[in-house]
Amino acid sequence: MAHFTVIGLGRFGIAASMELIYLGHTVTGVDRDAKIAEKYVDDFTQVIICDSTDENALKELDLINSEAVLVAIGEDMESSLLCILALKKLGVKEIWVKASSRAHHTIVSKLGVARIIHPEEEMGVRVAQALNYPMVNDYLSIGHGLYVVEIHIKSHLDGQSLGDVLSASKGRVEAVMIKREQETFLQLKHDFVFQTHDVLLLSGTRTSLKSLVPRLV
CATH class of the missing domain: 3.30.70.1450 (Regulator of K+ conductance, C-terminal domain)
Structure with a gap:
């Protein structure tokens, strides 16, 4: 059993989290929307309301102890990129990213993440x-x-x-x-x-x- 952190609790982030939990892992879900966080609080190991673009806020999550961090932020490419940069500064090694477009993929590929995912493709x-x-x-x-x-x-x-x-x-x-x-x-x-x-x-x-x-x- 491993522990994972999923940042961005849209449909993709929720689906990935639920499957990880089904497979026997623990998952911390992170989202800036309090309503979303409250909706899934009983399904996750823990759910945290957090601005994932804020390095200081992410520092409080002890992300280094996660097997991997999945950045599942949707169409907001700027937030996704800022989150990745913050994770890199914090020393997170295994970063998986959902890319919403080719431009998003191109930029993320320069940041040295472990894997880029295109769910729709x-x-x-x-x-x-x-x-x-x-x-x-x-x-x-x-x-x-x-x-x-x-x-x-x-x-x-x-x-x-x-x-x-x-x-x-x-x-x-x-x-x-x-x-x-x-x-x-x-x-x-x-x-x-x-x-x-x-x-x-x-x-x-x-x-x-x-x-x-x-x-x-």
């Missing part, structure tokens, strides 16, 4: 992938052009082997795991036989994963 990509490949339930980019995708096995693949399904990828796609109800199968061999409703995790490049589409539809 990233969700747009996920929706497009889901529309384009309906057999893919979810996917995750793991860097260097590699992805992990979650595939729900349909009835037409029932009884087929893992090797049959992966043959089109010519060894460029690896099976990470198969989940069957309460069972989990690792270290998979090519003679593993699918059943309808199995959940398959595959890893590979986008091109190599795409080569499997004819076998999956």
